Amino acid sequence: LPVAVLKTAGSYVQSSFSDASIAESAIAAGGTQAIFSFASWCGFCQVKDALLKDLYANSKCARSIYKTNYDDSVSLRKKLGIAIQDIVVLVQNGKVIDLVQSASRGRIEDMLSCS
Numbered sequence: 001l002p003v004a005v006l007k008t009a010g011s012y013v014q015s016s017f018s019d020a021s022i023a024e025s026a027i028a029a030g031g032t033q034a035i036f037s038f039a040s041w042c043g044f045c046q047v048k049d050a051l052l053k054d055l056y057a058n059s060k061c062a063r064s065i066y067k068t069n070y071d072d073s074v075s076l077r078k079k080l081g082i083a084i085q086d087i088v089v090l091v092q093n094g095k096v097i098d099l100v101q102s103a104s105r106g107r108i109e110d111m112l113s114c115s
Helices: 003-007 021-028 043-058 074-080 105-111
Strands: 032-038 065-069 087-092 095-101
Touching (some): 032 074, 043 065, 043 105, 087 105, 095 105
């Protein structure tokens, strides 16, 4: 895994999102990361995905967020306690410290430290 992926703060990491190993590597590296559990068949996930793309295109966010495929990332879901899709989980040093579903843009901006 490229070190740049793990050290790039303020990015929406969504390439190869069906491969949860990128998110798992970021969690293992320590620090604070956000994970977005996305499902292509989920309408709420589509809305949140568009919101995140807009947020990272037009704001400065201190935290990166890693988009993972809900259906394919069973081990990651179990590790983080993700029971349903459309969840953003904030992980610090491998432990869940915050979790939101169907949150407002402002709540997500706060979680990701956006300005």
